[in-house]
Amino acid sequence: MSTAEIRLHPLSRERHGKLYWLRAGSYEFARSMAAVPVAALELPRLLGHLPLVFTPREESYRLMALLGAEPGTNAFVDARGRWRGAHVPSALSTYPFCLVEHQGRTILAIDEAQVTDEPYAGGEALYTDEGKPTETVQRSIDFLGRVARSRMSADRAAQALAAEGVIERWPAQVRIDGKPRRLGGLYRASERALNGLDPEALGRLRDAGALGIAYAQLLSGRALKTLEQAVAAREQEQRRELPAEAVFSDAPLEDRIDWDALDFGDEGADERE
Structure with a gap:
């Protein structure tokens, strides 16, 4: 499946009640x-595992995991559609279910390229005969609900950091084939600005859960080396030809998800952030 085939639509019983979803065999999406x-x-x-960056979003910033050295390219998806890193971001771990921005809200959507009305096509029902989400679908809904709340915490933290003047441009770069490659449009927390804050400002950032976000972003800069290695591996792959049947990995994506491990901590953590 090519990325051009992705067709996101809000998940609803009215639209998807009689349909079936197909498990992805790779991270090609x-x-x-x-x-x-x-x-x-x-x-x-x-x-x-992955470098964190701030990117502009409306009048503030959003915390992002950087996956490539240029727009439209994910260096962590190898030529066979497998994930080459040690950590799969939550934004990708429950595909074809995902969170999308819609009219100022974050809602649950499904990639309809992975949906079928054929009961014998190898898919799984999205809803029960009673109109309730099936167990697997409900598990994705519950998990992504926690992710949505936690993303909001990160967004509020980024807004607080911006308000205190702590976010600055990041002239990050990686070295590929011995040559530096600049990564444009990225922002980071300024360690100098953090160290210069007065106690009142530090208190505001603490109360917004922003200090942990700032220092996590700063520490993640070491993972640029991991990105550098992934980009180099991807470019090396592009120089080789692979057979067409090698696009998908052997095990279904769903089988490689440890759902217990996706529970990132106690429920109260959302509120404290």
Whole structure:
């Protein structure tokens, strides 16, 4: 499946009640995603694996995981559609179910390229005969509900950091084939600005749950080396030809998700962030 086939639509019983969803066999759907939003609860598992950045969003910023060195390219999806990194961001882990922005709200959507009305096509029902989400679908809904709340926490933290003048441009770069490659349009927390804040400003950032976000972003800069290696591996792959049947990996994506591990902590953490 190519990324051009992605067709996101809000999940609803009226539209999808009699339909079936198909499990993805690879991360091919994410091949053009150079960055994805990050939930605050995700940070303990993400640090050290992917660089975090702030990107402009309306009048503030959003915390993102950087997946590529250029727009429209995800260096962590290999030529066979497998994930080459150690951490899969929550934005990708429950595909074809995902969160989307719609009329100023975050809602649950499904990629209708992975939906069928054929009961014998190998898909699974989205809804029961009683009109309720099936167990697997409900599990995705519950998890993505937590992710949505946690993303809001990260958004509020980014807004608080911007209000205190802590976010600055990040002239980040990676080295590919021994040559530096500049990563444009990125922002980071300013360590100098953080160190210069007065106690009142520090208190405001603490109360907004923003200090942890800021220091997580700063620490994640070490993962630029991981991105550099992924970009180099991707470009090396592009120089080789692979057979057409090698697009999908062997195991279904769903089978490789540890659903217990996706529970990132206690419920109260959302509120504290």
